[in-house]
Amino acid sequence: MHYKTVKDVIDYSRKLHHQMSEFYHNLGLKQEQIRVGMLLEYLKRHELHLEHVLDQFERDKSQKVLDSWFSYAPEQNLTEALADIEIHQNMSADEVVIMALQLDDYFISLYEGMVESANSPTVKSVFQNLLEMEQQEKIRTARTALELRDM
Template sequence: MPYGQAKEILEYAREFHRKAGAYYQKLSCQTQSARVKLLLDYLVRHEKHLEKTLSDYEQSIATKALNSWYQFSQDQRTFQPLDSLSYSEEMTVDEIIKSGTTIDNCLIASYKGMADTATSAEIREIFENLLAMEEQEKHVKARIALGINDM
């Protein structure tokens, strides 16, 4: 089983949000649909917000907890590469919502796996907080996406 520090996992999650934002930006530049572009532009901003939120959260955590070593299995760190998501210039709002849900579920599964196997209360709390944040953000994103879809 590989080892890593909690701060490395947070850095990886920030990078994941940065890549998700770039993924949505690429789609936004390619689409011809005003509704799809509206949704994608929102998702770009949303991913930037989450990336900054993780950075701010990391600043609020005790250095000792961030530097704690953490043992995890590869299947617990399920931040799947975004390259596996297919996209085209003609994606619909529903297809983008499905893609966004895949991204959200990936992070939720990762944080849940890390929280479930944490060896200390401090580490468990970090990943439980991230899990709660990601679940809440998934619901917010879904409501906004459905609102755009109903336009």
């Protein structure tokens, strides 16, 4: 079991969103299919947006909340999140969407664990808000993917 503060978890989540943005950007550079390239560009911008949201979220929270400790704080790792995903140069739009939704599920699972293990109602609320944000972002990603499919 790892001990971390709320700030540590938010910082690392923010960094993961940044890494995912770079990952989508790099994958998009190798794409020949226009629709897949558009989807990857959207996902890149989407992840940058989430990175900025977490940055602002952290600035808006009190230091007392950010300094709260957790006895349950899983190690977040982009490699783990991508372990079950077959990534190749000419991925289809469907494969990219499945990958993006799986990565969203990774954050949803993380925040669900943080909500369950929170001792303080204030800290629980922080992670509940992040959980709800990720669930909404997953819906938005799926909706955008469907719109691109219809083009």
